[in-house]
Amino acid sequence: MGVLVNGVWRDEELPQEATKTGEFARIDSAYRDRVTADGSSGFKAEAGRYHLYVAHGCPWAHRTLIFRALKKLEGAITVAYAIPGLKANGWTFENHLAFPECIPDTVNGFHYLYEAYAATKPDYTGKVTVPVLWDKKTKRIVNNESSEIIRMLNAEFGGIAGDDTDYYPTALRPEIDQLNDRIYRTVNNGVYRCGFARSQEAYEQAYDALFETLDDLEARLGRQRYLVGRQLTEADWRLFPTLVRFDVAYNSIFKCNKKRITDYPNLLNYMRELYAVPGIAETVKARHYVINYWSIPRVNTTGVIPKGTPVDYTQPHDRARF
Numbered sequence: 001m002g003v004l005v006n007g008v009w010r011d012e013e014l015p016q017e018a019t020k021t022g023e024f025a026r027i028d029s030a031y032r033d034r035v036t037a038d039g040s041s042g043f044k045a046e047a048g049r050y051h052l053y054v055a056h057g058c059p060w061a062h063r064t065l066i067f068r069a070l071k072k073l074e075g076a077i078t079v080a081y082a083i084p085g086l087k088a089n090g091w092t093f094e095n096h097l098a099f100p101e102c103i104p105d106t107v108n109g110f111h112y113l114y115e116a117y118a119a120t121k122p123d124y125t126g127k128v129t130v131p132v133l134w135d136k137k138t139k140r141i142v143n144n145e146s147s148e149i150i151r152m153l154n155a156e157f158g159g160i161a162g163d164d165t166d167y168y169p170t171a172l173r174p175e176i177d178q179l180n181d182r183i184y185r186t187v188n189n190g191v192y193r194c195g196f197a198r199s200q201e202a203y204e205q206a207y208d209a210l211f212e213t214l215d216d217l218e219a220r221l222g223r224q225r226y227l228v229g230r231q232l233t234e235a236d237w238r239l240f241p242t243l244v245r246f247d248v249a250y251n252s253i254f255k256c257n258k259k260r261i262t263d264y265p266n267l268l269n270y271m272r273e274l275y276a277v278p279g280i281a282e283t284v285k286a287r288h289y290v291i292n293y294w295s296i297p298r299v300n301t302t303g304v305i306p307k308g309t310p311v312d313y314t315q316p317h318d319r320a321r322f
Contacts (some may be wrong), residue, residue, distance in 0.1 A: 002090045004115070007112050007122045011088055013298075014127060022199025023206075024192055029145035031128050035133070035152045038106065043142050045156045047076040047157045051107045052118060054130040055082035056285040057092055057243035057292030059188065060146040061131040066237050069152040069279035071146070072162025077153075080105035082113065082130065085292040090114050090128050101285070107136060116141060147180075150234065157186055167234045175228050177227050179235040186213040188242050195254030195299055214267065221266035225322035236274060243271040248286050248311050250291040253300060272317040 002011045008223035019025050029048035035050065036045045052068070054061035068077055081102040082091040092106040110116055114128045120140040133142045133149050143149055154167050168176060186209040220227065227235045242250070243261055250256045261267050269272075275281055285311045294305045 002088075003127055004114055004117055004124050006125055006250040007118050008292075009089060009112075011090075018196075018198055019181070019202075022197055022202040024196035024202075025037075026189055026192065028128055029129070029143075030124075031120070031141045031144045032148065033133075033142045034143060034148065034260075035156050037156045037158055043138075045152075045158075047160045047161060048078075049136055050077050050080045051136055052077060052107070053082070053091070053093075053110075053113055053130055053134060054079060055084070055130045056102070056283075056288040057084050057291070058130050059245060062241040062283060063146045063238060063281040064131045064133075064149050064153065066240070066280060067150040067167075067314075069283055070163060070165065070167070070237070070277075071153055071157065072279075073153060073157060073160070076157065077164075078107060079103065080107070080110075084285075084288040085295045087151045092131055107134070108139075145308055147238070150160070151236070151272070154234065157318075158292065167232065167237065169276070171179050172228050172233060176233050176235045179227055180238055182213060182301075183217075183235070183239055186210055187217075188238065191242060191250040191254050192257055192307070207258070210256060211253050214259070214264065216253050218264045220268050225319050226270075230322075232274075238269065240274050240280075243267065244275070244284050244286070244313065245289045245293075245309075248309055249289045252294070269317040269319055272315055273319040275313040276317065284313060286313075 002009060014027060017027055033043060034041045035045050052064055054065060065286055068074060072269045074173035080093050082093055083099050083102045089112045093188055095104055096102060108116070112132065113132065116134060117124045117128050122165055129144060131146050131149060132144045135142050151168060158164065164171060190206055190210040194203055194210060204243050224230070225237065226232055247260045247262055251260050256294060261271060275284060290309050291305055294300050295303065
């Protein structure tokens with residue numbers, strides 16, 4: 001997606017994201033400030049104060065759209081949606097007739113995401129990624145780590161959020177954290193470790209770990225309705241963005257081709273149930289996934305984008321049997 005070096009855009013990758021053995025090693029997010037209910041962090045949870053920069057194709061950004069919808073924060077937090085496909089200047093925000101669902105940046109008028117990073121720190125060096133949580137009051141990025149943004153949306157907007165459901169309840173946190181850790185390493189990021197591996201050994205290690213976890217999740221969901229028993233939690237919503245992208249992108253372009261989600265009856269029906277939760281279908285844009293992943297030059301050198309989008313999330317599910 002390109003990087004900034006001392007505030008100057010370069011259409012290249014960070015060399016430190018590839019290890020000597022060919023493994024893909026994701027760099028940590030750079031901005032880690034927090035929004036808090038009482039404002040003790042310097043960023044108080046307030047309606048109308050915050051703005052999200054996202055791309056429908058990105059699973060990490062998808063997490064934040066899911067929690068914005070679940071918590072009914074659409075009226076409190078504005079969003080700019082990048083048009084799909086990897087562009088020469090990175091994530092791009094503009095009016096595009098082919099993608100009317102991609103609302104450009106009406107807050108700052110940024111055309112490229114890197115402008116938000118440079119506005120926050122003029123000499124910034126590093127990756128330019130979505131999601132970005134922007135503070136309109138201080139005119140800077142608060143956080144660009146999706147796992148932390150969804151925790152803020154879940155817990156810090158009491159009295160502002162239209163739904164008070166807690167997706168990270170105290171009693172379930174140890175189990176949620178354990179699941180999150182494994183699913184992130186082997187599934188959420190595991191598909192990238194397959195797709196961006198630079199050696200056969202690194203690829204096969206990531207591939208084996210990915211499908212070992214998917215097999216275990218299939219068995220787990222054969223015993224219970226959700227990942228942590230009988231209630232939806234953060235763990236489910238962190239897994240979901242990977243599931244909806246798997247058959248249209250990861251299975252093919254990232255060489256994760258042992259099985260599709262369609263070949264896992266429990267995971268398939270579980271994915272369909274989550275898709276049917278009110279507000280979630282609107283966050284799912286399968287065609288964007290095809291365009292974005294097949295636009296990555298290092299895995300598709302020709303740049304030819306598949307015409308089809310072979311997925312249907314709308315079929316009935318069987319999860320009510322639990």
